[in-house]
Amino acid sequence: MAAVSLLRCCQGARLLLRPQIVKHTLPGLAHPDVASRAITFTAPSLSALDYFRARRGPFTPAEKKGHHKLMASTHWKVERLVAIGMIGIMPTCLFYHAPIMDHLLSTFVLLHGYWGMEGVCTDYIEKFFPYIHYIWRAVTIFAFAGLVHFNYNDVGVCKAIAMLWEL
C-alpha cells in the first residue's frame, strides 16, 4: 500500500504541470484543412497551488452525515504534503539543532504516524474493536504532549537523536 502511494506521489511531477485538455484552433493558416482542424494539446494549469487548495464540497450524503469539513481528496493531499515535508525536515534536523526543528520534527512525524496508523486501524482493527480510534487518538495526544514537554524542558528531539548516534 505504501509503495503504491509512493508511486502515486512520484506521479506528482504532474502536480506542477497538471495537464488540461485545451482545444485551440489556429486561425489564419494558409491551408484550409489545417486552419479548420481543432488541435488538442496539454498545457500547464494556471497554478500548482490550485491543486493543493482545500476544497469543501460538494459532499456526498454519506460525507455530510460525518460532518466532514474537508473533502477526502484534500485530506489525502495534506497527508502527502506532510510525508513530503518529512523528507526535508529529517536530514535538516541532523545538522541544525534548534527548537523550531524539534517542534517541526515532532509535529510532522506524529501527524504522519497518526494518520498512517489510523488507516491501519480502520482497515484491520476497527471491525473487531470499534473503539480503537479513541485509544489511538489518546495515545497520539499523550505522545505529542510528551514530545512538546521534552522539547521545552530537555535537549529536544533533534539533539537527542544526535546524542543517541554518538553512543
Ligand code: HEM
Ligand atoms: C521521510 C520519511 C517518511 C516518508 C516519506 C513516508 C511516507 C509514507 C507514505 C507515502 C505512506 C503511504 C500512505 C498510504 O498508503 O496511505 C506512509 C505510510 C505510513 N507511514 Fe510513513 N513515511 C516516512 C516516515 C515514517 C515514520 C518515521 C513513521 C513512524 C512514525 C511512519 C509511519 C507510517 C505508517 C504507520 C504508515 C501506514 C502504513 C500502511 O498504511 O500500511 N512513516 N508513509
